[in-house]
Amino acid sequence: MLASAGGLAVAALAPDVSDQPVQQVLESVQPLALSQQNEVLENHAFRLYRSEQTRSTDSADSLLRRLGIDDPAAAAYLRSNELVRQSLFGRAGRNVRAEVSDDSALLKLYARWSTDDSGMFKRLVVEKTVSGFSTRIETAPLTRSSKLSSGTIQSSLFAATDDAGIPDSVAVQIAEIFAGDIDFHRALRKGDRFSVVYETLEGDGEPMRSGRVLSVEFVNNGKVYQATWFRDPSVAQDTRNERNKGGYFTLDGQSLKRSFLASPLEFSRVTSGFKTRFHPVLKQWRAHQGVDYAGTTGTAVRNVGDGVVEFSGVQNGYGNVVFVGHRDKSTTVYAHLSRIDVKRGQSVGQGQVIGAVGATGRVTGPHLHFEYRVNGNYKDPLTITRLSESVSVSVAAKPTFDRVATDARLLLSAAASVRKVNTE
Ligand SMILES: [Zn+2]
Structure with missing residues (x-):
């Protein structure tokens, strides 16, 4: 993040090193002229702490350059070390922290990541020792804390x-x-x-x-x-x-x-990004007996309640369509699909993906047409949400x-x- 290293950088980095005792930071607080500051700093060995995010295109050289490290021996070591290569290169977004000497040499480098649900994280540690660099990967438990927020x-x-x-x-x-x-x-x-x-x-x-x-x-x-x-x-x-x-x-x-999900589309950043969602035409379902969900072709369509597939195939107007029959004699209909993932007679669970949004049948663009029928009568799908089988x-x-x-x-x-x- 820092383009150049120098005496001023020490002061600028002070908040990042608050947990590390660095005597020189205190000294640099003195309101000295720049030339005097440099003089003071030159008389002391000091350490800089820097952090950077890895980029997918990173090499040892580009990463060290961004960390303000000018250390050919360290670059050669990082290039050749298998653990470092596997952990840092070709991977974007890993946070790397480095401890750097006053002459821009690498003293220590850390990276931490957690890629699974094991409750553990990995810590890569590269350290300069008297006999050269050493590298190890440690595993340690993640600590849990609670965050409160609102919006x-x-x-x-x-x-x-x-x-x-x-x-x-x-x-x-x-x-x-x-x-x-x-x-x-x-x-x-x-x-x-x-x-x-x-x-x-x-x-x-x-x-x-x-x-x-x-x-x-x-x-x-x-x-x-x-x-x-x-x-x-x-x-x-x-x-x-x-x-x-x-x-x-x-x-x-x-x-x-609940016995039914309120929406046949999974909620995600992609599916939530449609303006129409905030201007719902509440009586819209009366006009054509269903509700339309805007969606891009290929977005997963999920079955809203446990049931059995009653129809799976092509029907006029509906295009590729799936009918699911539910225990309470209601039926849900998912139309204009680009893809169908289920067969007639198959049992389908709540939330199971049954196909994908498409533009088949009588449509002007890709969307999901969704219907809810009880004993053959069309009902407002929004009323599904009120049916619940609450368990205490x-x-x-x-x-x-x-x-x-x-x-x-x-x-x-x-x-x-x-x-x-x-x-x-
Ligand atoms: Zn429709």
Whole structure:
């Protein structure tokens, strides 16, 4: 990040090295003229701490250059070391920190990353020793901490989460948690707001991954939805019990799992990026007996509720279409598909991908036409969301759950005030 090294760079880097005792930083605070400063600094050996992100095109030379390191021996070592090459080169976005001597030589280099859900991270350490450079890769546990945040929808959920510095994976989790209650593609309103408490996983204090959403409140069109993650401790070890995995519950202990998803399109940055989502024509389904979701060809279409495929193939007007029959005698219809992934008679689970958005049949452009029929009568698909098969927390687990819910309420109200602090 620094174009040149020098005495002034020490002062500029002071905030980054706050955890490291560097005597020279204190000295440079003295209001000396530049020439005097340089004189003072030249009389001391000092260390600089710099960080950079790797780029996919990086070589040892380009990475060291950006770190302000001019050290041919270090460059030759990094080029030849297999661990370094595998860890740093051809990989974009890895954070590298270097300790650099006053004559721009490499003293120490660190990189940390976490690529799986093991709860661990890797730490690459390159160190200059008396006998030359040495390299090792260490594995250490990530530490969990909770983050509180909140936001208000102005244009889209992602715009709001971006403003609040919330990672995409957390935005997607929020949409999935309320997938049975809120159609995030069509039902969001300007002024909707949310508060969220989520885990971040850190390696040596550096954020590596965002973890699970712990609790969340979403106010959609004036209606408050709340959820907290809970795993019944009495079944946590019992892998045959579906509840051992845990899930999201309202704060009074009702499961948020619904028999139908509110939207047949998975929520993502791509599918959320359509303006029409914020100007839904509520009576639109009456006009042509379904609702249309804007989407690009190839976007996955998911089955909204457990059922059996009643039809899979081509029908006039509908193009490639799938009909899924559900236990309550309702049928959902997914039309204009570019691709069909299921066969007639096949059982399909909630959320299972059954095909992809396309432009087959009588259409002017790619979109998903979605219908909901009960006993052959067309119904507004938005009414699907109200059907739920709520499951409660077990009586035995309720006292534990109530303590979790009390904490969730406190944290969510604290999270809501995070926004006020930020915007005032
Ligand atoms: Zn349509």
